[in-house]
Amino acid sequence: MIQDMMISGPEDLFKVIPFARLLDLRLELAGNELTTHMPFAPHLIGNPMLPALHGGSLGAFLELTATAQLSVFETFDHIPKPVDVNIQYLRPGKPIDTYARARINRVGRTIANVEVWAWQEVREQPIATLQAHFLIG
Template sequence: MSAETKMPDIEVLMQAIPYARWLGISIDQRGNEITTVLHFSEKLIGNPVLPALHGGVIGAFLETTAIAQLAFEFSGGEAGAGGLPKPIGLTIDYLRSGKPVETYGRAVITKQGRRVATVHAEAWQEDRARPIAAAHGHFLLKAADEPADK
């Protein structure tokens, strides 16, 4: 499967997740790398005085970024192949206030076993070298021989 045919499938996967759709998350693919994009909307503001993105929105964005990366790498970009990874534990480090602009995310799988993967994700806005938040999480992978309802 070529890289060009992977993108529509991973984007379909993101749009199939109601919360990701509500948040306004999309996928930008360049070759074999994916970047998640959180499109700004007024409903994402948590502190209207600053204004700043809600911390829960940033956390959900990083979790979705990690899940998208795992789904992309382990399903070959095919939506639903192997099922979505399930978070076991996720730690978010909030580094800066999220401004009311588009936010970008990338994740790297740092360790992968047969059933569990460890992922590091970062979110940034104008400058990738200045992330607004980072996440470290463990995710349960669905084995190919497991029934879909597990």
């Protein structure tokens, strides 16, 4: 069962979460700096008229990036649970690869605060950002 598995890093996390596998998320870890990569796939399109990435897949990508960054910071005996999530969709996601990075602002005894930004072509032009609190204890 997922809840009983020891999560000792982002690789473990992405292996046990089926939606991470559906999104085909990939990781690049340099020290404590994690970059996640969501390769484009046709099933990620939400609006075929534009075409643009589906907000749900982009939101899940952001949330999973935050959770993965937390797993770099600390080993958990359960997957951190989102308590409060705020996503800002800044511009349409094009049908190309998407990247994200997270920053942990604070980790307390029971709650962690994380922010994430996702981009496609230019890192300084995010397509979406996330602010979230996670239950960790």
